[in-house]
Amino acid sequence: MKRVVVTRSAxxxxxLAERLTAAGHLPVKLPLLAIQAIRTLPAIDxxxxxxxxxxxxxxxxVRHGFDLIANAVTRDGLVTIAVGAKTRDAxxxxxxxxxxxxxxxxxxxxxxxxxxxxxxxxxxxxxxxGGRDLIETSLGGLGIPLSIVECYRRVWPDIAxxxxxxxxxVETPSVIHVASGETLTRLTDLCWVHxxxxxxxxxxxxxxxxxxxxxxxxxxxxxxxxxxAGDKALLEVVAHLS
Numbered sequence: 267m268k269r270v271v272v273t274r275s276a277x278x279x280x281x282l283a284e285r286l287t288a289a290g291h292l293p294v295k296l297p298l299l300a301i302q303a304i305r306t307l308p309a310i311d312x313x314x315x316x317x318x319x320x321x322x323x324x325x326x327x328v329r330h331g332f333d334l335i336a337n338a339v340t341r342d343g344l345v346t347i348a349v350g351a352k353t354r355d356a357x358x359x360x361x362x363x364x365x366x367x368x369x370x371x372x373x374x375x376x377x378x379x380x381x382x383x384x385x386x387x388x389x390x391x392x393x394x395x396g397g398r399d400l401i402e403t404s405l406g407g408l409g410i411p412l413s414i415v416e417c418y419r420r421v422w423p424d425i426a427x428x429x430x431x432x433x434x435x436v437e438t439p440s441v442i443h444v445a446s447g448e449t450l451t452r453l454t455d456l457c458w459v460h461x462x463x464x465x466x467x468x469x470x471x472x473x474x475x476x477x478x479x480x481x482x483x484x485x486x487x488x489x490x491x492x493x494x495a496g497d498k499a500l501l502e503v504v505a506h507l508s
Contacts, residue, residue, distance in 0.1 A: 267291055268504050269440040271433050271468070273298045273449050276423065277326070282443075282497050289501055294440070296433040298452045299420045303330045304395065319345045319386040321375060321401070322364070323393040328356040331392040331417035336360075345386070347378060350496040370494025371474050372400040386410055395419035396448075422452060430456055440468045441504060445495040447477050454484045471503050 269292045272282050276297040283293035320335055322328050328348075346362055348354035350370030357364045367374030379386070388411045391401060395416045405412050434442070434457070444450045450472070457464060469488040472478050473495035481489050492499040 268507055269294060269436075269438060270500075270504060271296050271440055271442040273442065273444055273453060275326075275420070276300045282500070285497055285501060286504070289505065291504055294433050296425070296430065297423070298425065298449050298456075300423045301326050301330075301394075302419050302421050304417055304419055318388050318390065319347060319379065319382070320390045320392065321347045321349075322353050322357065323349050323375075323391065323401075325352050325356045326394060326418050327392040328353060328360070329418075331415050332357075332360060334415060334417065335390065335392060339390075345382065347375060349375060350494055351498060352496055368493075370496040370499060373474065374494060375401060376404050388413065390415060392417060420448060425456060427460055430460055431462065434464055434468065435460075435462050437467070441471055441507065442468050443471045443500050444477065444481075445473055447480050450477060450481055450484070454486075469507075471500055473499070 267290055270286050271294045272279050272286070273296050274282055277300070279295045279297045283295050286293040318339060320339070322331070346357060346364040348357055348364040348366040350366055354364045354366040365378060367378040369377070379389075389405055390413045391405075392415045395418065402412065402414070434440075442453070444453060450470075456462075465485040466487040469490060470478075470481050470486050471490050471492050472481060473492060475491055478489045478491050490503055492503045
């Protein structure tokens with residue numbers, strides 16, 4: 267049994283904790299971020315319908331951006347890509363078939379785009395405020411027109427000092443799941459604020475080599491790169507550590 271600190275958003279932390287418990291582990295819930303819908307969304311005008319690709323970067327992108335996309339474009343000639351299995355499942359509940367990459371991150375999305383039989387004439391990226399710069403930069407370099415729909419933002423809720431210390435200030439080495447570079451920065455900042463030096467105690471599970479490199483620069487000694495940011499990727503890592 268592994269002790270696993272779960273830092274996902276308040277909207278998702280319970281689900282992941284339940285899956286860890288079912289697998290025989292001890293989850294510790296420490297939601298470091300929350301999701302806030304953006305009420306004023308950009309209009310999508312003059313979007314050609316041929317070979318459009320719509321990319322949903324998270325379940326929250328489906329929750330908060332799907333209706334806008336559904337009202338703006340038809341499904342004729344439309345290819346829908348979900349970042350991972352959870353996002354794909356959320357779309358299937360709305361009767362939309364989506365492809366998803368084996369690697370559940372920006373690199374996986376770009377690899378999947380490269381396998382499409384036809385190069386897209388436009389990509390609509392449905393995402394949270396900030397983040398996913400790699401996708402934007404890569405598509406811009408390929409000359410593919412890109413419409414960005416930012417339909418939610420991440421906010422940093424107040425974390426009681428006692429709750430934070432209870433989660434991370436323990437002598438027993440634990441696994442801390444960090445699903446993004448932003449969450450990693452938030453976690454590290456809180457460690458310094460509360461005077462907790464745990465960088466050589468716990469093992470971080472991160473979604474990509476890029477985030478692992480960021481963690482190394484911030485002083486985290488033990489890092490494992492999982493196969494993306496999804497629940498399944500974390501569970502596979504923890505299973506091998508048991």
